[in-house]
Amino acid sequence: MVARRNFMRTIAVALAGSMLSSMAGAAPMPQAPGKDRPNIVVILVDDMGFSDFSSYGGEIPTPNIDALADNGLRFTQFYNNARCSPTRAALLTGLNPHQAGMGYLSGKVEPESRGTFGRLHERSVTIAQLLRGSGYMTAMTGKWHLGNRPGTTAATRGFDRSLSAVAGGIYFPDQTFGTRGGRRFLLRDGERIELNDPSLGKDWYGTDLWTDEGIRYIDEAREEKKPFFLYLAHVAPHFPLMAPQADIERFVGNYREGWTKLRAARFKRQQEMGLIGPNTGLGEVPEAADDWDALSEADKTRFDRMMAVYAATISRVDQSVGRLTAHLKATGQFDNTLILIMSDNGGNAESGPRGRTGAAPWGGPSSDTWAGMNWAVLQNTPFRSFKHFTHEGGIATPLIAHWPAGIAANLRGRLERTPAHVIDIMPTLLELTGTRYPETFAGHAILPYEGTTLAPLLRGNPAKRDKPIFWAHEGNNAVRDGQWKAVKRLGYSWQLFDMSADRTERNDLAKEQPARLAAMSSTWDQWAERTYVDPWTDEPRRTDWGAPIGGGAQAEDRPRRPRRRRRN
Structure with a gap:
């Protein structure tokens, strides 16, 4: 079976290479010398807040991740796309989500849409497809969430090896919640x-x-004497939160101080680290959030346990990073492996202030534990808002980049303050591996990637971004252009913030600078038209397979939405 699998993989790689080299007008792919081409591990966590790693101010011990941060680059202004599928699409394709076909969630289709297909569209190509054609062994484990039908999975989007869940929420083989669809x-x-x-x-x-x-796949690449690209997409800490009970018990009692005091402590550590400016204030808290001091002792015990489950999932991710890095060191591959760690969106408030628990023991395979809005405020310290939304709490993520052979010693441990976005990963990896981006792939015209290479930052040089960063999800829109950010929640007016002085979006300058805001919102309109963003007025109701999975009502108040209007 192994011999046959390797034979079939060899054939697939050969065909992919032939396909790439036979493109009309395509020049041979430039490649860095074999010994210099880095191995690549991209680790994506699910629904994690900006401040949950201890290297970003959190109280959850993450020593293995912190070690990578201390010896690599720690980005302070890196962004995702506020939701799982849109972020994953942008990460793998270098396109904005609607361009890649993922304007909403995996499996969700909007008839007549230009950008909501519920899968990766043929006008996109993944970094795995390109790296495989460039001689890499490509592998993926964890949450896919970029297509459910045959022909839309990781195995057909460039990954030689994969063990994937088409959606999230899988923690145990015998769990009873979250196993529908x-x-x-x-x-x-x-x-x-x-x-x-x-x-x-x-x-x-x-x-x-x-x-x-993933470690097994790394070993297969080593046997084949190929560099590897591993996309390790964790389910944690997505709902329903689950972890081994021994891990949960380590954190029980740690959250009895409540979210307000713990948020202040995280914020103080962030300022001491230099992650947040000394004159920055904490972002606003929703009126629906609870006052910890007004809770009953029973409620405090309940909330403490819920956050303990969440903390255990983060801790377990850190332990897995330690096991992975130990293996890379033991096999002599650590120094020339680029490791990137980030989250797909901010902390999740979908279950409202009270969260959920389900059957005891909470965090076990029969439970239904969601941390809820109160704890999401803590997770997203110091920012306002949550997953789904384009204020900083929904889109700001840690990014840790570690690569001993590629990041100069004098840069290690540095805070990298350049604003950057998940669409920048594709061009960065192409440059570092000497891989060309095609105009066509598998007989389809491919859209040019939208991102900017971050490779110069690894050498201590500035990255050259020639256009703003944009967002559009569920009618929550934003544009970041240099120090300025315009942001609009569904049903509300545009706001304007000076991110150089007000990273936590406390001082809306829309009335003081109407001309600037009008220009930025007009730029967003032009971008939306160019990148297939449909006018959002309602959630897509059609699925391209069975019953809908995942999701949930947004936690923040919002107007009732009419059905989606069609663009003529």
Whole structure:
């Protein structure tokens, strides 16, 4: 079976290389010398706030991730796309989500839409497809969420090896919540396997499973003497929050101080680290948030336990990073492996202030634990708002870049303050690996990537961004142009913030600078038209497979929405 698998992979790589080199007008792909081409690991966590790693101010111990931050670059203004599928699409394609076909969630289709197909569109190509054609062994583990139908999975989007969940929420083989729809099974190299499949072992925990499988794929690449690209997309800390009970118990009692005091403590550490300016204030808290001091002791115990479950999922991710880096060191690959760690959106407030718990023990395979809005305010310290929204709490993410062979010693441990976005990952990896971006792929015209390479930052040089950064999700829109950010929530007017002085978006300058705001909102309109952003008025109702999965009502108040208007 292994021999046949390797043979089929060799054929697939050969075909991909042939396809790339036969493109009309395509020059041969430039490649860096084999010994200099880095291995690449991209680690994506799910629904994690800006401040949850201890290297970003959190109280959750993350020593293995912190070690990478201390010896790499720690970005202070890196952005995602406020939601899982749109971020993943931009990460893998270098396009804005609607351009890549993922204007909303995986499997959600809007008829007549230009950008909401529920899958990656043929006008996009993934970094895995390009790196495979450039001689890399490509692998993916964890949450896919970029297509559910045959032909839309990781196995058909450039990954030689994959063990994936088509959606999130899978932590244990015997869990009873969150296994509806696409969560009942996994896909190994595109083929369905059940959660209790013997090949997965017994009593696995999802974070460990994705990591251990990724390590196996790394070893396969080493046997084949190829550089590798591993996309490790954790489910944690997405709802329903689950972790081994021993990990949860380590954190029980740590959150009895409540979210207000813990947020202030995180904020103080962030300022001491230099992540946030000394004159910056904390972002606003929704009126619906609870006053910790007014809670009953029973409620405090409940909330403490809920956040302990969340903290345990983060801790377990850190442990898995430690196991991965230890393996890279043991096999002599650590120094020439670029590791990137980020989150797909900000902390999740979808379950409202009270969160959810479900069956006891909370955090176990039969529970339904969501941390809720109160704790999401803490997770997103110091920012306002949450997942779904384009204020900083919804889109600001840690980005840690570690690469001993590629980041100069005098830069290690540096705070990188350049604003950057997940669409920048594609051009960065292309430059570092000497891989060309095509005009066509597999017979389809490919849109030019939208991002800017961040490779100069790894050498201590400035990155040259020639256009603003844009967002559009569920009618929540934003544009960042240098120090200025214009942001608009669905049903509300545009706001304007000077991010150099007001990163937490406390002082709206819309009335003071109407001309600047009008110009920026007009620029957003032009971008939206160019990148297939449909006017948003309602959630897509059609799915391209079975029952809808995931999601949930947005936590913040918002107007009732009429049906989507069609563009003529």
